[in-house]
Amino acid sequence: MVPRWVFPVTFALIFVGAILITVVCLVAKVGFRTSDSEHEGTAWKKGALYQIYPRSLFDAKFDMEGTGDLQGITAKADYLYDLGVKTLWISPFFTSPMVDFGYDISNFVDVDPIFGSLEDFDELLKTMHSKDIKVVLDFVPNHSSDEHEWFQRSLKREEPFTDYYVWADPKGFNDSGDPIPPNNWLSVFRGSAWTWQEERKQFYYHQFHPKQPDLNFRNSLVQEEIKNVFKFWLDRGVDGFRVDALKHLFEVEDLSLDEPVDEEADVEDNLQYSYLKHPYTSDQPETFEVVRDWRKMMDTYPDKLMMVEIYNDDIQEVMKYYGNDTDPLADFPFNFQLIDKLQNRSDVTGTRLKNIIDEWVDNLPDGKWPNWVLGNHDQNRVASRLGADLVDALNMLTLLLPGTPITYYGEEIGMQDADISWEDTKDPWGCNFGRERYQEHSRDPCRTPMQWDATANAGFSKGPSTWLPVNDNYKTLNVKAQTEARESHLKVYKTLARLRQESSFAKGKLAFPVVTDEVLAFIRYLEDEPTYLIVLNLSENDVVVDLDHHANLELPPEASVITRSASDKSEENSPGSKVSLSALMLVRGEGLVLQLPFVEEIE
Ligand code: GLC
Numbered sequence: 001m002v003p004r005w006v007f008p009v010t011f012a013l014i015f016v017g018a019i020l021i022t023v024v025c026l027v028a029k030v031g032f033r034t035s036d037s038e039h040e041g042t043a044w045k046k047g048a049l050y051q052i053y054p055r056s057l058f059d060a061k062f063d064m065e066g067t068g069d070l071q072g073i074t075a076k077a078d079y080l081y082d083l084g085v086k087t088l089w090i091s092p093f094f095t096s097p098m099v100d101f102g103y104d105i106s107n108f109v110d111v112d113p114i115f116g117s118l119e120d121f122d123e124l125l126k127t128m129h130s131k132d133i134k135v136v137l138d139f140v141p142n143h144s145s146d147e148h149e150w151f152q153r154s155l156k157r158e159e160p161f162t163d164y165y166v167w168a169d170p171k172g173f174n175d176s177g178d179p180i181p182p183n184n185w186l187s188v189f190r191g192s193a194w195t196w197q198e199e200r201k202q203f204y205y206h207q208f209h210p211k212q213p214d215l216n217f218r219n220s221l222v223q224e225e226i227k228n229v230f231k232f233w234l235d236r237g238v239d240g241f242r243v244d245a246l247k248h249l250f251e252v253e254d255l256s257l258d259e260p261v262d263e264e265a266d267v268e269d270n271l272q273y274s275y276l277k278h279p280y281t282s283d284q285p286e287t288f289e290v291v292r293d294w295r296k297m298m299d300t301y302p303d304k305l306m307m308v309e310i311y312n313d314d315i316q317e318v319m320k321y322y323g324n325d326t327d328p329l330a331d332f333p334f335n336f337q338l339i340d341k342l343q344n345r346s347d348v349t350g351t352r353l354k355n356i357i358d359e360w361v362d363n364l365p366d367g368k369w370p371n372w373v374l375g376n377h378d379q380n381r382v383a384s385r386l387g388a389d390l391v392d393a394l395n396m397l398t399l400l401l402p403g404t405p406i407t408y409y410g411e412e413i414g415m416q417d418a419d420i421s422w423e424d425t426k427d428p429w430g431c432n433f434g435r436e437r438y439q440e441h442s443r444d445p446c447r448t449p450m451q452w453d454a455t456a457n458a459g460f461s462k463g464p465s466t467w468l469p470v471n472d473n474y475k476t477l478n479v480k481a482q483t484e485a486r487e488s489h490l491k492v493y494k495t496l497a498r499l500r501q502e503s504s505f506a507k508g509k510l511a512f513p514v515v516t517d518e519v520l521a522f523i524r525y526l527e528d529e530p531t532y533l534i535v536l537n538l539s540e541n542d543v544v545v546d547l548d549h550h551a552n553l554e555l556p557p558e559a560s561v562i563t564r565s566a567s568d569k570s571e572e573n574s575p576g577s578k579v580s581l582s583a584l585m586l587v588r589g590e591g592l593v594l595q596l597p598f599v600e601e602i603e
Pocket of ligand 1: 100103104140208244245309377378
């Protein structure tokens with residue numbers, strides 16, 4: 001017989017248990033944070049990471065080529081320091097024939113003359129370090145240039161280089177006697193991923209351009225060579241790497257396997273990469289063993305960053321690259337959700353942004369650090385892809401969420417894609433699609449020279465021309481104009497970078513009091529520190545929002561404006577003024593950063 005007290009006590013315990021679980025879930029959801037010590041130790045967590053496309057930042061050498069260089073980056077050290085960025089990632093500047101603008105490397109341990117010399121690099125590093133800015137290099141392990149000595153010797157079957165690349169015999173010969181590639185694999189840049197070499201009478205595999213042959217990572221000598229390249233730069237003092245195209249590192253061993261057509265993608269062009277699914281050429285299990293090995297090697301140096309480029313719709317697959325506490329891999333795979341899931345203006349809603357944030361945070365392995373990417377040298381610029389009205393609001397989102405914000409050069413002033421004619425098109429991806437279709441794929445529009453001022457070539461180069469045309473809008477959209485304006489994208493960005501240093505943002509918790517299609521509001525808070533409320537109007541209209549009405553927690557009646565989108569010229573919202581949270585006026589696409597007087601209970 002069960003005593004009478006058992007049932008009420010059991011129910012009470014279940015009830016209390018349920019409440020506890022709910023509270024824990026809530027806290028976990030809104031309050032993910034790293035410990036203070038973790039934050040202190042790691043430079044790249046302390047502020048924005050800024051990507052420099054070296055051809056396009058600043059041409060200091062004035063050598064008639066109109067191309068940016070390493071001295072140009074060093075010359076802009078004060079600008080980068082004032083911007084408040086803490087880490088630079090520099091796209092490849094190594095020796096290269098430049099068919100893929102530096103991602104085709106013929107010497108991994110030297111600087112291409114177009115960019116300068118190793119001495120210029122040492123000077124750059126010294127200057128940035130003296131300003132407490134870390135320097136991370138782009139690292140391209142998947143392939144080299146076909147002009148690399150390794151490939152040239154592999155072609156001749158010279159030992160030990162014979163198997164440094166992925167070589168294969170033809171599947172057969174067609175009626176005209178031409179060799180047939182071993183399988184149907186496609187290059188990311190379009191067309192077969194196999195190119196025939198008469199000299200060796202074999203095909204070689206290239207995931208990208210034919211002048212970018214894939215290295216054979218099944219060969220342990222190749223693995224050693226690549227580790228030595230990492231060590232070369234680490235010994236020179238660099239602070240880490242952005243690992244390029246990592247998911248392509250391995251292919252299955254059985255080269256007779258064709259990849260299946262991706263019926264869902266609905267692509268007609270059977271030479272286009274997305275025509276096929278890629279089970280045999282991407283994210284192979286062996287990749288993780290190599291990353292683990294790199295991690296171990298990098299951990300013999302203090303505090304080195306490894307971030308990896310992984311595009312994959314399946315977020316679980318992306319998360320695997322973080323590893324976990326007992327098996328640490330990359331510090332982070334880039335979070336491309338804000339690119340992949342936001343293709344145009346109408347995609348940007350509060351609800352969608354919240355889902356994107358939740359998806360990353362909820363899937364993040366324990367103790368790992370998020371990151372937020374809005375753009376890079378392979379994507380259309382934010383102002384063109386999503387809307388010029390959203391530039392400041394989206395910078396507020398990425399700089400003020402927990403995690404590392406990643407800013408592509410020029411996004412701090414809201415640079416836009418340039419119109420590049422077919423004649424001026426340089427990107428091999430664009431060129432492969434021909435005059436009719438190049439604009440669908442060319443990455444040139446987002447790679448144009450940085451717009452410094454309204455003088456010739458936007459102050460980027462004193463040469464007669466520039467490697468890609470400067471965007472026509474440079475006379476009004478430039479750093480100088482935005483420095484002189486009372487409010488501008490640049491000034492908003494600098495304020496955000498400064499705020500990002502405060503404990504409430506650097507270490508604080510996160511809550512979302514209002515999420516609707518129109519508005520996303522989030523709070524950053526930490527005991528004994530100021531509480532901030534960020535409100536983003538994602539709609540395409542000016543709105544008056546009653547936050548109280550929508551809020552899922554009690555908000556104070558008023559707050560003070562810290563900063564706002566530069567497009568808002570109203571007196572009411574000017575920085576320093578008090579605004580009512582029950583009638584908050586926001587222009588289209590506007591973001592407002594407010595400080596709350598106090599908030600009793602957020603959780
Ligand atoms: C990466 C780079 C891209 C390059 C490719 C081949 O995806 O971001 O710019 O073309 O790898 O190296």
